[in-house]
Amino acid sequence: MNGPDRIARLQVLAAGLRAPLYAERRLELPFGRVWAVLADLEGELPHLIPFVREFAVPAGDSELKHARAVDALGLRGPFEVRLAPGWCLMQSRLVTMGMAAVPDGGGTRLAVCGALRPAALGPVQRGYRRLAGERRARAFFRAVERRAALR
Numbered sequence: 001m002n003g004p005d006r007i008a009r010l011q012v013l014a015a016g017l018r019a020p021l022y023a024e025r026r027l028e029l030p031f032g033r034v035w036a037v038l039a040d041l042e043g044e045l046p047h048l049i050p051f052v053r054e055f056a057v058p059a060g061d062s063e064l065k066h067a068r069a070v071d072a073l074g075l076r077g078p079f080e081v082r083l084a085p086g087w088c089l090m091q092s093r094l095v096t097m098g099m100a101a102v103p104d105g106g107g108t109r110l111a112v113c114g115a116l117r118p119a120a121l122g123p124v125q126r127g128y129r130r131l132a133g134e135r136r137a138r139a140f141f142r143a144v145e146r147r148a149a150l151r
Contacts, residue, residue, distance in 0.1 A: 006086045006100040007111050013089075013098055014113035021114040023137035031086075031103040033148040034110060038088060038099050041067065041081065048143045049097075057081060093117065112140055 007024065014022035027034055037044050045055040054070035065081040069092065082089045088099045097114045114136075 006102055007109060009087075010098050010100040010111045010113055013096075014115070017096055017113070017115035017117075019096075019113045019115035021112065021136055023113075023134070023141070024109065024111040025137075025141045026104055027108045027110055027141070027145055027148070028106075029108055029145065029148045030106060031101060031108045033151050034108040034144060035086060035101055036151055037144055037147045038101060038110075039083060039085075041083070041088070041090075044147055047147055048140055050139075055079075091117070110141065110144065112137060 011022070013019075037048075041055050042057045046052050051072045052069060053072050053074070055067060056069075057065050057067040063082055063084050065083060067079040067081050067090070068076060069079055070076050077092045077094070079090050079092045081091075086101045090097045094117055095114070096117055097112075099110070099112050101108050101110045103109075
């Protein structure tokens, strides 16, 4: 998958999911530092997403991984994770989240999306989009910038 196609691919995924959270931003940090944060799901995801307390990903070189998430309430759930340079897609039976990044000059173009998977939860997603989608996206980008600046 070449560079710009990662962001376009995530846009298509978000549109197909009717994702209440989709945002893009250019960060003034090099791709390597930004992607080092995003690819470290186990170490960084709890710092980037407030309701994730733990995200355990088995070691290995495979692009497909089976992870386990623990949310803020202690609920556990399995996730299928596809992780490659500049691309991450995480899916459980209830949630889909994606991240895509490409180098952009000396900075990085970053996109994120999140959606609930059951179609019956469409009204919940629409409400979330209105009430919190943009705020959550801003908080996510700020957290990525803060964590990447520490590297």
